[in-house]
Amino acid sequence: MALSKKQLSQDEVIVRHMHTHPKVLLWRIMAQVVLIAVGIAASVLLPGDWSPWSHLAVWIIVLAVSVPVFLLPWLAWATTTYTITSKRVITRSGILNKRGHDLPLSRISDVQQDRALTDRIFGAGTLRLETSAGDPLILEDVPSVAAVQVELSNLLFNDVQGAIDVDPEH
Incomplete structure (x- = not known):
């Protein structure tokens, strides 16, 4: 869900809005596929005279295991967003209890990028936004991390249009 226009100041522009x-x-997806395959195999292999209660029990177990294995992590992913505007970096997360952080661009003194091997394969990475107060904001699993770092650098040098033009997909 994109950031509401009501939460932006009059001359503030969204440069990029993204999930992790x-x-x-x-x-989690692979575990869910295996779980469904196990449920199908159990439904097929259980004796026919145990039906329909055995099938119901199998799929209730599959559903119960799916909640912590896939559903809750997916909801956590879906509710975690990073938004970069012409004036600040905004983070929002949380399913029931919402957490948010707004960091004005004027407080950022350094932008660092970390990319492990798996991050490089997927084109993701971690951005560490250092502040003058020494309290960094760490954005983990940022997609297109190199482009985001360039956008932030352009914004820090007051080049809003340059930041918008970095990645034509956003």
């Missing part, structure tokens, strides 16, 4: 990279869900 979907790679964080990859193992």
Whole structure:
């Protein structure tokens, strides 16, 4: 869900709005596929005279296991957003309890990028935004991290149009 225009100042422009990279869900998706395959195999292999209660029990178990294995992590991913505007960096997260952080661009003194091997494969990475107060804002699993770092650098040098033009997809 994009940031509401009501939360922006009059001359503030959204440069990029994003979720964390979907790679964080990859193992969860594979586990869910295996779980469904196990449910299908159990439904097929259980004796026919146990039906329909055995099938119902199997799929209730599959559903119960799916909640912590896939559904809750997916909801956490879907509700975690990073928004870069012409004036600040905004983070929002949380399913029931919402957390947010707004960092004015004027407080950022350094932008660092970290990319592990898996991050490089997926084109993601971690941005560390150092502040003058020494309290960094760390954005993990940022998609297209190199382009985001360039956008932030352009914004820090007051080049809003240059930041918008960095990645034509956004």
